Amino acid sequence: MEKSKVILIGEGWDQNLIFKDPINLYFFQSSGILTKYNYKNKSYAQIETDNPFYFIENNKESYFCGYISFNFYQLTEPINKNINKKLNFPLFSFLEFKKADLLKENKFNKIKKEKKEYLTITPNSKRENFIENIKKLKKHIENGDIYVINFSEKFTVNNFAVYDLKSFFNFLYKKHPFPYSIYFEFENPEKFFLLSHSPECFIKKKGDKITTCPIKGSANRDKNLNEDLQNMENLLRSEKEISELSMVVDLERNDLSKICIPGSVKVDIHRKVEAFKTIYHTYSRISGILKDNITFKDIIYATFPGGSITGSPKPKSIELIEKYEKHSREIYTGIAGVIFPNRDFIFNICIRTGIFHNEKIDYYSGAGIVYKSDPQKEYEEIILKTKSFFEPFKEYYGYKEILFESKR
Amino acid sequence: MFFRDLNILLIDNFDSFTYLISSIFEEFNVEIEVKRKEPEYLNKYDALLISPGPGTPENSHISLNVYKRAKGKIPILGICLGMQIILYSEGQMIKKITPPKHGEKVDIFHSNNFLFNELKSPFKGALYHSLGFYEVPENYKILAWDNRKVIMGIAHKKFPIFGIQFHPESFLTENGKIIYKNFIEYVIKWKNQKLF
Numbered sequence: 001m002e003k004s005k006v007i008l009i010g011e012g013w014d015q016n017l018i019f020k021d022p023i024n025l026y027f028f029q030s031s032g033i034l035t036k037y038n039y040k041n042k043s044y045a046q047i048e049t050d051n052p053f054y055f056i057e058n059n060k061e062s063y064f065c066g067y068i069s070f071n072f073y074q075l076t077e078p079i080n081k082n083i084n085k086k087l088n089f090p091l092f093s094f095l096e097f098k099k100a101d102l103l104k105e106n107k108f109n110k111i112k113k114e115k116k117e118y119l120t121i122t123p124n125s126k127r128e129n130f131i132e133n134i135k136k137l138k139k140h141i142e143n144g145d146i147y148v149i150n151f152s153e154k155f156t157v158n159n160f161a162v163y164d165l166k167s168f169f170n171f172l173y174k175k176h177p178f179p180y181s182i183y184f185e186f187e188n189p190e191k192f193f194l195l196s197h198s199p200e201c202f203i204k205k206k207g208d209k210i211t212t213c214p215i216k217g218s219a220n221r222d223k224n225l226n227e228d229l230q231n232m233e234n235l236l237r238s239e240k241e242i243s244e245l246s247m248v249v250d251l252e253r254n255d256l257s258k259i260c261i262p263g264s265v266k267v268d269i270h271r272k273v274e275a276f277k278t279i280y281h282t283y284s285r286i287s288g289i290l291k292d293n294i295t296f297k298d299i300i301y302a303t304f305p306g307g308s309i310t311g312s313p314k315p316k317s318i319e320l321i322e323k324y325e326k327h328s329r330e331i332y333t334g335i336a337g338v339i340f341p342n343r344d345f346i347f348n349i350c351i352r353t354g355i356f357h358n359e360k361i362d363y364y365s366g367a368g369i370v371y372k373s374d375p376q377k378e379y380e381e382i383i384l385k386t387k388s389f390f391e392p393f394k395e396y397y398g399y400k401e402i403l404f405e406s407k408r
Numbered sequence: 409m410f411f412r413d414l415n416i417l418l419i420d421n422f423d424s425f426t427y428l429i430s431s432i433f434e435e436f437n438v439e440i441e442v443k444r445k446e447p448e449y450l451n452k453y454d455a456l457l458i459s460p461g462p463g464t465p466e467n468s469h470i471s472l473n474v475y476k477r478a479k480g481k482i483p484i485l486g487i488c489l490g491m492q493i494i495l496y497s498e499g500q501m502i503k504k505i506t507p508p509k510h511g512e513k514v515d516i517f518h519s520n521n522f523l524f525n526e527l528k529s530p531f532k533g534a535l536y537h538s539l540g541f542y543e544v545p546e547n548y549k550i551l552a553w554d555n556r557k558v559i560m561g562i563a564h565k566k567f568p569i570f571g572i573q574f575h576p577e578s579f580l581t582e583n584g585k586i587i588y589k590n591f592i593e594y595v596i597k598w599k600n601q602k603l604f
């Protein structure tokens with residue numbers, strides 16, 4: 001456990017796995033350069049290639065664990081590319097391993113130290129500006145530019161000394177046992193940690209079958225049984241949530257149709273409630289049978305980024321996300337997961353995901369905006385979601401309270 | 409079903425329905441080429457499809473050009489924005505529909521045009537639009553509508569030009585594939601007899 005670089009935990013992964021002793025790291029930067037870092041020789045090599053994922057096709061005995069950042073859309077979606085936002089992390093990083101170990105137990109050591117401090121979270125934009133932008137997006141919906149869009153805010157915690165994150169990850173999993181939880185530590189080109197407690201599957205490939213399970217719609221769980229059931233019923237009846245998920249289902253059917261045998265793409269499940277410890281979600285499942293000779297690259301280029309975290313139509317939604325979001329999403333709403341030696345793979349969508357680097361935490365939350373959205377409510381929901389992620393920090397690290405500092 | 413000798417052009421208006429449409433045509437064994445740029449020649453195609461998409465017809469320059477070039481030469485079917493492009497080209501004013509319908513199932517009524525063969529009236533169809541029409545130009549007829557009287561299907565009175573506002577390719581539309589099959593059958597007849 002101590003030496004592990006990657007931990008996969010939750011029902012979504014089929015098996016809970018840990019990976020240690022990577023042999024290579026492949027990272028791809030927005031400049032278009034793919035770099036290979038060899039752990040044994042501690043050496044870097046730059047590779048020129050048309051296929052940034054060529055190493056996945058070439059090393060068929062290896063496991064690859066990694067992430068693809070949202071901003072990788074630069075390669076997969078045709079939108080206007082003059083966006084000058086700074087990126088801190090490579091567009092993807094994959095660690096290569098020769099073997100995987102089963103995760104036997106999920107241990108954590110709680111920090112006993114009693115702190116008197118507050119955990120202060122700073123949103124990236126002012127509340128009024130954020131709400132104003134939601135209103136502008138609704139105008140785009142009214143004008144027929146888009147039907148639905150996922151709009152997010154970035155939150156930063158400064159002065160967070162990074163320690164014991166692996167143990168904290170396990171603690172968070174106990175609190176929020178989401179099925180696609182994954183932990184990463186990267187040392188190159190810079191050191192950072194990725195803690196993802198995601199409920200959502202981006203793509204699962206098993207043989208020639210490919211499956212995606214978009215989530216849209218959520219409701220809080222309640223200690224009172226009647227209230228709890230009422231929340232679930234309201235979620236199931238909400239017209240806004242019904243149409244939002246339906247739109248994403250059509251979008252995913254479209255994307256899978258690019259790489260699947262015509263007629264094989266099916267909606268297996270539509271609007272099923274999944275009850276987690278702290279939240280209800282509604283999700284659908286769409287699957288298809290891959291055409292012959294479809295590679296990892298083909299699948300990613302056909303489907304990335306996911307429909308539930310962009311919008312429909314996808315290219316226009318991404319363009320508007322870049323226009324109205326002040327931040328770069330980077331790993332948030334990208335994907336993280338594992339590619340097995342038989343070239344089956346499982347990736348989550350990096351929501352409920354914290355990036356820990358340089359004594360800072362980057363966290364993001366988003367909301368689906370449709371014609372019927374109430375801008376104030378959507379903003380409050382984003383704040384609530386963020387608070388719920390940070391709540392366990394109090395118990396683990398002994399923070400007194402969680403505060404939101406308003407941006408000046 | 410086999411329609412192997414057909415070659416159809418699908419102009420993609422940067423939409424997230426295009427590949428659903430093309431895969432249905434492929435399922436019927438029709439050769440279909442998806443293009444985002446204006447093709448140099450149209451004479452190798454047996455029909456033109458204009459995809460749905462974001463925005464307004466007036467900004468859909470590629471589709472507008474291809475439509476003008478294909479009009480009267482090969483059968484044309486416009487879907488959602490595609491239909492709007494056709495009517496806009498014919499001078500019909502487009503209106504904002506309030507409230508817009510996105511990802512919603514509604515009743516579609518039709519007048520038994522061949523496009524709707526095998527579909528009862530009304531049937532459930534999926535809507536994804538903010539803009540639409542309540543009227544058509546004189547040389548067009550209305551084939552389908554919803555209960556707000558928003559036009560859901562059109563045809564030219566003389567040329568083989570058709571449009572539908574709803575989305576047969578959506579999983580929300582009942583038996584939507586039939587509409588595309590009906591169109592393919594029409595294109596085959598047209599090709600063999602040069603109907604019109």
